[in-house]
Amino acid sequence: MTSYIECKNIVKKLKGNHVLNDISFSIKENEFVVLRGHNGSGKTMILRAIAGLLTLTKGEVSVNGLVIGKDIDFSEHTGLLIEYPSFIPVYSGFQNLKFLASIKKKVSDEEIKEVIRKVGLDPEDKRKVKRYSLGMKQRLGIAQAIMEKPKLLLLDEPTNALDKKGINLILDILKTEKENGTTIVVASHDDTLCENSVVDRIIDISEGKLEDADE
CATH class of the missing domain: 3.40.50.300 (P-loop containing nucleotide triphosphate hydrolases)
Structure with a gap:
């Protein structure tokens, strides 16, 4: 190899x-x-x-x-999570990942929701990310790193x-x-x-x- x-x-x-x-x-x-x-x-x-x-x-x-x-x-x-994840604080978790996904347009809304579920979060949660705990932000950071199947x-x-x-x-x-x-x-x-x-x-x-x- x-x-x-x-x-x-x-x-x-x-x-x-x-x-x-x-x-x-x-x-x-x-x-x-x-x-x-x-x-x-x-x-x-x-x-x-x-x-x-x-x-x-x-x-x-x-x-x-x-x-x-x-x-x-x-x-x-490449999927990347370096140091503390940074998101748009007034967006929900789903809105943040949808915004990031719009750059390459490689994943659908349903695929974004699925990866959010995979890390133990609720894609229908309307809370703004600024109200997330550190652990929730970390999970969301991992979701964004893997969502485009790097x-x-x-x-x-x-x-x-x-x-x-x-x-x-x-x-x-x-x-x-x-x-x-x-x-x-x-x-x-x-x-x-x-x-x-x-x-x-x-x-x-x-x-x-x-x-x-x-x-």
């Missing part, structure tokens, strides 16, 4: 400090990999680099053979603000996504997620350096 994601000697400096320091690893197609590390370790920066949201100081990232920032600005078939799913701390029931639901969703052929990269320090059997491999990140890619 060929590599789907390649990170080659990636370096990112901010204000003279290395937030990423010569990191290299590869991820195979349909693999579920967790980037594990504490806050500030650099794991979110790696996700941003893979997503095309970060200009590297050195090195390169490629997805499916195409170099980010050179061949393409970002991988088109080939690559990048999630930053997807279990944040979720109780045990919510975490198990998200793990079931990620298992289904993997079964459907999605390549999944998650940044997390949640042991419940890291130790789940659906995860293929853990890459440990500390202070911007690779500790163990377990390849």
